[in-house]
Amino acid sequence: MRNPAIIPKKIYKLNELIHAVEVWKFLGKKISFTNGVFDILHQGHIYSLSQAAEEGDILIVGVNSDASVRRLGKGPERPINDQNSRALVLASLIMVDAVIIFDEDTPFQVITAILPDVIVKGGDYRVEQVVGHREVMENGGRVVINQIVEGFSTTSIVARMQSMKK
Template sequence: MRNASIIHQKVYGRDALIRQVAVWKFLGKRIAFTNGVFDIVHHGHIYSLTQAAQEADILIVGINSDASVKRLNKGPERPINDQESRALLIASMIMVDAVVVFDEDTPYDLILSIMPDVLVKGGDYRVEQVVGHREVIENGGQVIINPIVEGYSTTSIVRRISQK
C-alpha cells in the first residue's frame, strides 16, 4: 500500500499546492505547469506530459473538475471518469510531481497563484491563446506548445466506442 499512499500525496488542494510551490521555489526548482481534462488518457497525453516534464524540475498538472468539464461542452457523457479517478491516474505517472483539480473554466487563477517558470500546453494552440501566457512571460517565464500526436484524442476515442 506504500505506493498508493505516495500517489495520493501527489494530489494537492490549491492552498497546499501553493505552499509546496513556495518550498520548491525556495529550493531553486524550475516549475512547469500544464492542464487538461485527461478523461481517457492516451498516447498524446503521455507524449505531452513527458515533454512538459523535460522543461523543468517539477511538473504540476491541473485537472478540470467534473463541473468544469461539463461547462466545456465536451459532450453529455463527459467526463467519463470522475475528477478523483483522473487526478489519481495522472498522479501515478512518474513524470508528474503534483496534481491539482480546479473548478474554474480555465486555470488562470491557479496559474497566477503558482506562477510557473514554464507554461506548457499540448495541441494546436498559439502562445497568445494559452491562458496565463502574458503573466508568465512578464514574470520571466516561458510558454511552450507541444505538438499534437496525430490520431489521438479522447473525443475520437469516445466516438469510436459509441459506434460499436
C-alpha cells in the same frame, strides 16, 4: 504487502500547492505547468506530459473538475472518469509531481497563484492564446506549445467505442 493504490501525496488543494511551490522555488527547482481534462489517458497525453516534464524539474498538472468539463461542452457523457479518478491516475505517473483539480473554466487562478516558470500546452494554440501567458512571461517565464500526436484524442476514442456498440 503495500497497497498499490497508495501513492505519495501528489494531489493538492490550492493553498497546499502554493506552499509546495514556494518550497520548490526556494530549492531552485524550475516549475513546469500543464493542464487538461485527461479523461481517458492515451498516448497523446503521455507524450504531452513527458514533454512538459522535460521543461522543468517539477511538473504540476491542472485537471478540469467534472463541472468545468461539462461547461466545456464535450458532450453529455463526459467526463467518463470523475475528477478524483483522473487526478489519481495522473498522480500515479512518475513524471508528474503535483496535481490540482480546478473548478473554473480555465486554470488562470492556479497559474497566477503559483507563477510557474513554464506553461506547456499541447495543440494548435498560439502563445497569446494560452491562459496565463502574460502573467508568466512578465514574471520571467515562458510558454511552450507541444505538438499534437495525431490520431489520439479522448473524443475520438469515445466515438470509436460508441460505434462498436451499434
